[in-house]
Amino acid sequence: MTAAPQIAVEETVGELEVVHRFTGAMPTGVTVSHGGRIFVCYPKWGDDVGFTVAELRDGQEVAYPSQGLNDNRSDADPDRLVSVQSVVVDPADRLWILDTGSPMFRPTEHGGPKLVCVDLSADEVVRTILFPTDVALPTTYLNDVRFDLRRGEAGTAFITDSSDQGPNGIIVVDLASGESWRRLHEHPSTKATTPPDLRMVVEGVEFLERSPDGDTSPVTMGADGIAIAADGDRLYYCPLAGRRWYSVSVDALCDRSRDDAAVAGTVQDEGDKGCVSDGLETDDQGRLYVTDGEHDAIHRRLPDGSWETVVHDPRLLWPDTMSVAADGHLYVTANQLYRQDKYRGGEDQRRKPYVLFRTPIDAGPVRLR
Numbered sequence: 001m002t003a004a005p006q007i008a009v010e011e012t013v014g015e016l017e018v019v020h021r022f023t024g025a026m027p028t029g030v031t032v033s034h035g036g037r038i039f040v041c042y043p044k045w046g047d048d049v050g051f052t053v054a055e056l057r058d059g060q061e062v063a064y065p066s067q068g069l070n071d072n073r074s075d076a077d078p079d080r081l082v083s084v085q086s087v088v089v090d091p092a093d094r095l096w097i098l099d100t101g102s103p104m105f106r107p108t109e110h111g112g113p114k115l116v117c118v119d120l121s122a123d124e125v126v127r128t129i130l131f132p133t134d135v136a137l138p139t140t141y142l143n144d145v146r147f148d149l150r151r152g153e154a155g156t157a158f159i160t161d162s163s164d165q166g167p168n169g170i171i172v173v174d175l176a177s178g179e180s181w182r183r184l185h186e187h188p189s190t191k192a193t194t195p196p197d198l199r200m201v202v203e204g205v206e207f208l209e210r211s212p213d214g215d216t217s218p219v220t221m222g223a224d225g226i227a228i229a230a231d232g233d234r235l236y237y238c239p240l241a242g243r244r245w246y247s248v249s250v251d252a253l254c255d256r257s258r259d260d261a262a263v264a265g266t267v268q269d270e271g272d273k274g275c276v277s278d279g280l281e282t283d284d285q286g287r288l289y290v291t292d293g294e295h296d297a298i299h300r301r302l303p304d305g306s307w308e309t310v311v312h313d314p315r316l317l318w319p320d321t322m323s324v325a326a327d328g329h330l331y332v333t334a335n336q337l338y339r340q341d342k343y344r345g346g347e348d349q350r351r352k353p354y355v356l357f358r359t360p361i362d363a364g365p366v367r368l369r
Contacts, residue, residue, distance in 0.1 A: 013297070014311030014359055019331065020056050021353035025049045026335045029086040029144075030356060032325035033120055034093040039064060040333070040356065044083040044103035045340070052084040053097055056356075065123045075101055078111035078130055086321065090147040090155070091367035095120055098159065100142045105165070107138040115145065115157060115173060129178045131171070139166025141221075144279070144321070146228040146235070149369040151254055152176055158235055158253065160223040164192070168222030170237065172253050183253050185260065189267050190223035192241035200241070200276050202294050202318070202338045207276075212346035219343075225280035227288060232368045236270065236288060238277050245270045245277070245290070274307075275299070278337070281322040281330070283363035289330065291319035298322070298332065298359070311359045324365040329358040 019038070025047040027040045038056040042049045051063035051070035063070050072080040086098040094117050101112020113136035117127035136142065143162040149155030154176035161169050161182075168190035173180040184190050192198075195218050200207035208216045221240040228235050228250070235253060238245035249266035252258055275292035282288050286303045289310065297312040298319055310330065318337045324330055333356055339349040 010314060012311075012313045013309050014313070016311055016313045016315060016357045016359055017329075018355055019358050020059070020061075020356040022061070022335075022355070023353050024061070026337070026340075026350065026354055027320075027333050027356070028335060029084070029088075029098075029321045030331050030333050031087045031089045031095070031323045032327075032331055033089045033095070034326055036325070036327060037120065038331070038356075039087045039089070039095060041084040041087045041097070043085045043100065046104065049083075052081050052099075053087060065118050065125060069125065074112075075103060075106060076109035076111035078114065078128065081116070082112050085142060086144045088145050088147070088323075089120075091149050091369035093120060094118065094126075096145060096147070096157070098142050098145050101136070102141055105141065108136055108140055109138075110136075113140060113142055115159070129173060129175075129180070131180055135171055135180045135182055137161075137163075137166055139163045142171070143224050144226045146226050147175075147368065148228060148232045148250065149175075150232065151250070155369075156254055158226060158228065158250075160226045160237055161190075162221045162224040162240060164220040164222070168192075168239070170223065170226075170235070170248070170253065181256070183260070183263050184223075184248065184267070187264055187267065189246040189248075189269070190237070190239065192218070192220040192222050192239045193243070194218040194220060194241065198241060198243065200294060205338075205344075207294075207338050207343065209342055210345040214345070225277050225290070227280035227282045228366060228368065229288075230282055230284055230286040230366050234268075236280055236282075238273070238280060238290075240276065240278055243272050243275060245273050245280070273299070279319065279321045279332070281324055282366050283324045283330075283361060284366055285363045287363065289322055289324075291322065291332070293318050293338065298330070310361065315355065316357065324361070324363065325358075326364050328360060328362055328364065330361045331356065331358045333357075
């Protein structure tokens with residue numbers, strides 16, 4: 001009896017270790033504290049979300065910082081978490097929670113969109129920064145955030161507005177005063193690329209919004225992924241719908257005396273990433289990481305400008321958010337975002353569990369303080 005011929009399969013690259021499997025709501029963000037605590041978030045996009053921020057403790061997802069803080073009373077609740085898209089531990093080992101205030105991408109109201117700081121030593125909220133309505137617009141979708149604690153009295157935060165219904169841009173926040181302002185408002189670099197200039201294909205299916213009656217429309221999410229250079233000189237960002245990425249001078253973003261044209265003049269086109277990226281990240285060796293949602297992969301650009309693939313694995317179904325941890329690993333959520341019903345003609349084709357992975361990178365996080 002002869003053995004059946006072996007069928008060729010796609011080769012994997014790198015290592016993926018399962019950290020946690022999610023059997024409930026779909027996660028987006030992940031971050032790891034300096035001491036190794038892991039936090040995740042679940043925006044309210046239609047799943048049954050019992051809490052929008054959690055800590056992973058002994059294999060369990062526990063509402064964080066408490067269940068009460070996750071039980072919002074309205075979309076404009078200024079004191080509780082509404083719908084969180086991103087969680088990030090800053091260089092001072094504080095957890096910052098980026099609340100969109102926009103469940104199901106509904107228009108925002110003052111009090112909903114906010115940046116919340118949690119003291120990890122006490123597990124208590126110590127600061128809440130609300131955004132004025134000319135910064136967090138009714139169409140704004142706060143997506144991700146990075147920090148440089150050396151700028152200003154208490155540091156500065158940088159946030160992407162990835163709205164698919166209105167203006168895109170970068171929001172800058174003075175952490176001392178809580179004052180915020182928009183930069184690169186509607187700049188071409190923050191906007192989605194749409195067909196026929198971009199055709200995204202995932203699992204052999206064109207990545208479009210698809211209604212049950214067969215109508216399609218392009219994915220138009222703008223400035224999404226964000227990362228700050230290891231030296232804090234430049235801020236990198238990319239629209240979700242697009243294969244190019246860009247950087248801008250952090251000095252220019254922070255200088256209120258510069259007009260919009262002067263800030264825009266510092267934008268650099270960083271070239272073609274070769275993929276659609278939902279997340280960006282940097283490590284302390286100056287390497288820049290991009291997720292590749294079309295090909296189940298993560299790539300990185302080295303300081304000399306060359307590229308390499310960190311991991312490619314068929315289990316990495318839509319790598320969303322990355323976090324470099326002090327343990328020398330890159331953590332990443334894989335949440336099958338493109339299988340949601342809005343992209344599959346009203347049929348939810350996601351298959352649980354969603355997964356939090358990590359891969360070794362022999363580097364640590366950027367800590368600008």
